[in-house]
Amino acid sequence: MPHRLFERHQKTLQSALEAIRARTYWSAYPEVPSGKIYGETARDAGLAAFETRLKNRKFPIDQPNTGKFIGGEVSPFGMKLGVTYPQVDLDELLAAAQQAMEAWSKSDVETRAGIALEILDQLNKRSFEIANAVMHTTGQGFMMAFQAGGPHAQDRGLEAVAYAYQELSRIPATANWQKQVSKTDVIRLQKSYRIVPRGVAVVIGCSTFPTWNSYPGFFASLMIGSAVVVKPHPGAILPLAITVEVAREVLRDNGFDPNLVTLAADTHGKPITKKLVAHDEVKIIDYTGSSAFGEWIESHAPQAVVFTEKAGVNSVIIDSVDDLKAMAANLAFTLSLYSGQMCTTSQNIFIPRGGIDVGNEHKSFEDAAWAIVDEMNALLSDSKRAAEILGAIQNEETLKRIDEAANEAEEAATVLRPSQWVLNEQFPKARTRSPLVIKVAAGQKKLYMREMFGPISYIIATDDTPQSIELASKSAKELGAITWAAYSTNPQTTAAIEEAALEAAVPLSINLTGPIYVNQAAAFSDYHVSGCNPAGNATLTDSAFVTPRFKVMQVRTALPQQVDQAARSTEAAAAASA
């Protein structure tokens, strides 16, 4: 039966395998939330399904549980979700996962790939429902919640399936090993090889991209034969609960134990993650979240292989441009999208205090800085568009951070653009804030040489571009960085920035204008997080994201030695006559 699924989705897998090698543009799941693609009723049906979740309150999952239901999600757009999830006993849950893994880990790679691809396909069909769940947990605007939480996340999941398949499908199940040890004798071994997962896997989701950041680890671990315990952020459980539900359905329908995929929900008040990741039975951990907690996991789970995406400080180095307005418009969108709550949002923008060349002209620092602010104001001038682009602020803490940054700036620096509440007509209670832009001097490291998550950015006046590069490098090496943008019309300068990015291990985007942004990372083409600076130890997705999760166990069985008796006799006769 599962082979039927492999056949059904084989073309998708084949295209994904080609895509990760060519790394040109490709996508399996359409990003346009169009009725023509997803069905004319899909949008309404997705919303209705989401609303039914809120009405039913209890999210049923027939996994081992304590009988109690827990949860406390609040939409950044204002309402309490009120959905609760089965509370789990970790020992019991992990025992069930371990048991479920037995048959799964012995199934063949095609079977697992078929099921993984079917789960992705089913998730894709639920994209509108998931979009609403993502929107009302993360605070993303609907369009972004649909794209990043739906098809883009599914693409990232498929990418992990492709990387795993690429590695696993190369390992033969058996080999007939024969070695000629003399003129007449051949020794023979029958060898068998079995792919063995390190053990139960845990995927720890974050509050801003619960699906996009979790699907790669989820599908990589499932592919190599592990059971996966999904541990969502207590503020963004619903999107992953739906994911778990879909996965369990597909597994059950295909004869596997649904406890291969379980949900370990918790609340802010009673967190369970530390106990979970340090548990003896947990051998693989994928984590996305704060640097502090990521580092705690890296050093407190020696029994497991740990893949982390933590936080960092992303820089923009502005040296010279052809078209100031085009650059400014591009950056304005990057800084505004989802109120700067992406791990890829730029925080520090370095501009020489003497200004920059723009085409054949020279523009002052102030001109360049204000160009960005002006474009931001224009972009956000239409309140409907602003609401959609900004979304809402996921976490109360971010509001405090904005206020703190603004207060500090009023004392010691200059606020170029204040952060403001923005009316969201559809959700008047939404927790909104537009981007705060602060001008500082290069010497004011206390202000900008730290992670300030949210819609907070610093435009930093430097001596010159070499100093900009130096400061960006320093911050990447010390605080981590996930992505850099640079603008220069000078090939030598561009080359110098490339070298610095390489050394600081930060992916770099050069001279982006138009509708392509530094905070976007495309599946099958972009390596997300270098894994070589403090922003994380893993990359979405490369082979190293997959290969440490499993081992190959081999059995060698002796076969009767082959002896050429005739040749032996001839040899013996020759020896006797010699």
Place this chain on the structure above:
Amino acid sequence: MPHRLFERHQKTLQSALEAIRARTYWSAYPEVPSGKIYGETARDAGLAAFETRLKNRKFPIDQPNTGKFIGGEVSPFGMKLGVTYPQVDLDELLAAAQQAMEAWSKSDVETRAGIALEILDQLNKRSFEIANAVMHTTGQGFMMAFQAGGPHAQDRGLEAVAYAYQELSRIPATANWQKQVSKTDVIRLQKSYRIVPRGVAVVIGCSTFPTWNSYPGFFASLMIGSAVVVKPHPGAILPLAITVEVAREVLRDNGFDPNLVTLAADTHGKPITKKLVAHDEVKIIDYTGSSAFGEWIESHAPQAVVFTEKAGVNSVIIDSVDDLKAMAANLAFTLSLYSGQMCTTSQNIFIPRGGIDVGNEHKSFEDAAWAIVDEMNALLSDSKRAAEILGAIQNEETLKRIDEAANEAEEAATVLRPSQWVLNEQFPKARTRSPLVIKVAAGQKKLYMREMFGPISYIIATDDTPQSIELASKSAKELGAITWAAYSTNPQTTAAIEEAALEAAVPLSINLTGPIYVNQAAAFSDYHVSGCNPAGNATLTDSAFVTPRFKVMQVRTALPQQVDQAARSTEAAAAASA
């Protein structure tokens, strides 16, 4: 120029790539030390080259050094080698390695593969010289020193080159990324991808297999663009010093900085390994050696990815056989070879105390145990053969351990075969000991449930085969194990042992007789060390041995957006008229 080397060795690489996928028997470097293969003068020339090393005393390497020469190797066959090596300042050495890495890491994969394959080819030509060096540092007999230290080690190195090439060659250097964002507009990015090593690599050699265990890490790190600091065991420097010399010559001849490969020798009195592995600049570590020091490295080098092969306790489970003599002869050789100083030598042999079925007969425990001892005595009855098989004892500590085990056994157990000094006619001063075989009861865990490195084995009387399996599993999980042997004519029992081996993560060999032994691991076919029990965290060689060593750094550069102006006009006209 290096491409010429790639072309020269391309067939070898291609065959290796096919071999690691098919995993049938293949070898690139002939294991027979024959004049017909290596040249009629090769044997004498190799010995002469070795003797010249001893005469010259100072081993010259033109790497950064303090001017002082150090070393204190003593051949287990009796003589002091007297060879000394440049002492290094680690900061200076690592700085030179770092600098050398710049050009190397930017060279293309074919260039690096060509050079790696040329180094292997040159090493192969030096197999006789290396064999003498391995023999007189490890204590291996000449034939074994030649095979394991020469061609088999080279095969293992080539295997790592193949795994690295397989991973690296799939990553494109560039991609032209184009995405249709509307009916009329296509956004375009030029993407470039560069393979970046995590940083300088260190390979820590062991005293018993200085080349075989070091070459995989050495070549894997070289292939991904790292510089490699070779840190030999203070008792077995010479084989790796020759390796470093060969590698530096090939690198220099091909226009690269020879400091890509350096030697960090030390002495028992002034060890430098702890300082080296904890050094900030060291980002990749390959280690073979004791469990205690391996665990120290695993927890004291957080700045690096660490690959370890440590020690373990290998078990043999005897349930039933067709041919007792054939089994006994096979095990006798395994226990005798190199006086049991292989990480793959069996230590614990479990036999039901009620005896075993042999064909249609039943034999007592004593019959089975004595069959092994008798075969061992027969094998070692010829003193010339015994000298060649046993070799010499690498480390004084092993002698003490043998005495300790014998004394304990006299008090609490039964010595079935005493360990004895064996005259080596060629080297009368050789530190030799034949295998000690002790009979114990399953309850005497204190005696056998511990690693007793060297020619020490325990034949353990168990209740039955299920208890044998249980004890072998327990020891593998707690102490680690690199390989298990099992003998059973009952398919159900064999299946149960397979399951247990899988769970304990130990490769298993079933019913080996004739000239193929549990302590042998064949390159391109056998995965050596599971990496999932305390005997080590890495496998020689799988993809996971290569992929964590490097990352891909990407640069995206905006290309002008493609706009279909005609279509845009048509659209605009259509919109206006609508």
